[in-house]
Amino acid sequence: MILTSAPIGKLKAKNRIIRSATNDHLGNPDGTVSDAEIDMYETLARNEIGTIITGHLSVSPNLDYRADEMQLCIGDDKYIEGLSRIPEIIHKFDSIAIAQLSHAGPKGLHPIDFNQLSTDEMEKIRDWFVEAAARAQKAGFDGVQIHIAHWYLLQAVVNPDLNQRKDKYGGSKEDDIRLPVEIVEGISQRCGEDFPILVKMNVHNTLEGIDDDDLIEYYSDRLHQSGVVLVELSGTDFTRKDRKAELYYIEEARKLKNALPMLPMSLVGGIFSKETIEKALEVTEFTSLSRTLLTQPDFLTKIRNGEIDKSRCIHCNKCFEIFATKYERCVFGPVIHKLEENFQKN
Ligand SMILES: Cc1cc2nc3c(=O)[nH]c(=O)nc-3n(C[C@H](O)[C@H](O)[C@H](O)COP(=O)(O)O)c2cc1C
DSSP states (O other), X not given: XXXXXXXXXXXXXXXXXXXXXXXXXXXXXXXXXXXXXXXXXXXHHHTTOSEEEOSOEEOOSSGGGSSSTTOOBOSSGGGHHHHTHHHHHHHTTTOEEEEEEEOOGGGSSSOOOGGGSXXXXXXXXXXXXXXXXXXXXXXXXXXXXXXXXXXXXXXXXXXXXXXXXXXXXSSSHHHHTHHHHHHHHHHHHHHOTTSOEEEEEESOOSSTTOOOHHHXXXXXHHXXXXXXXXXXXXXXXXXXXXXXXXXXXXXXXXXXXXXXXXSOXXXXXXXXXXXXXXXXXXXXXXXEESHXXXXXXXXXXXXXXXXXXXXXXXXXXXXXXXXXXXSOOSTTOOXXXXXXXXXXXX
């Protein structure tokens, strides 16, 4: 099952494994792609990952609104040429290249309170996403994923406890999802229906402790009707999960699949072994991995060769910190030796 092909919109992924978007902190401070990143994408693609989603790319033309100082930018045409190196290297290995588009919003270097923005400013942000998708297409990416998870701008907008807006972008579930829907419709019109649009969403979209299963169902259905071809299901608490926990969001995914059987999905979070990949694939068409591939980009090759059946990741979450002091990405040391070589050269 893991190695069988499956469609993502009109594309055909060669297997069911997606590298979920993982901010690599390897970008150049001016928002451009570094050689180290190309080495990283090459390593992932060489090791048979069927679909590779980039780390989140900032759609704002202003670098000050990025999530961090190493985040790549897609907010201007000048970035297209550098970004084109990513799909180019991924395509050499017949894998699919998806650009993740994001606005950091409240989590940016300069946090934005979207409740204070005018309707025109919200529309401008919508247009940035659409323009960013057009740039991704021009750069050679096969599709885009809209980041509506992990407390970045769009996830805050779709959270009814955080969205206090009184215009068309807030006040009811129809209005709370309007901005992502307009983004998807805008991209579809601009890039054509053959250019797949994916979304990443949290399974829960209210503050903790509130039963909101109906919300993810409504949002997913609405986005699917607008042209989304795959929903990747995530959550905000993946770093707080018990070390023994696995398949963090599978029960929510199962419910959503039962409600919307025609909507293709991928499950992300707590998938660290061949067994958990197989369990996820009993529910969703794809399964997405982040930390597993961060520490072992050759995880799938090794599984296929029967060399391992579990990731060496110990879920310590130091990958969120190590980049600040070392070029390595993981407590286990330099994952991709070429990265280290490049670092020493620079
Ligand atoms: C270092 C790091 C960077 C991440 N960057 C992103 C990102 O840019 N965009 C995104 O949607 N998720 C990001 N994530 C979240 C992952 O895609 C994934 O949802 C989460 O790690 C749970 O999956 P896992 O258990 O396979 O690690 C990041 C995770 C890690 C560990």
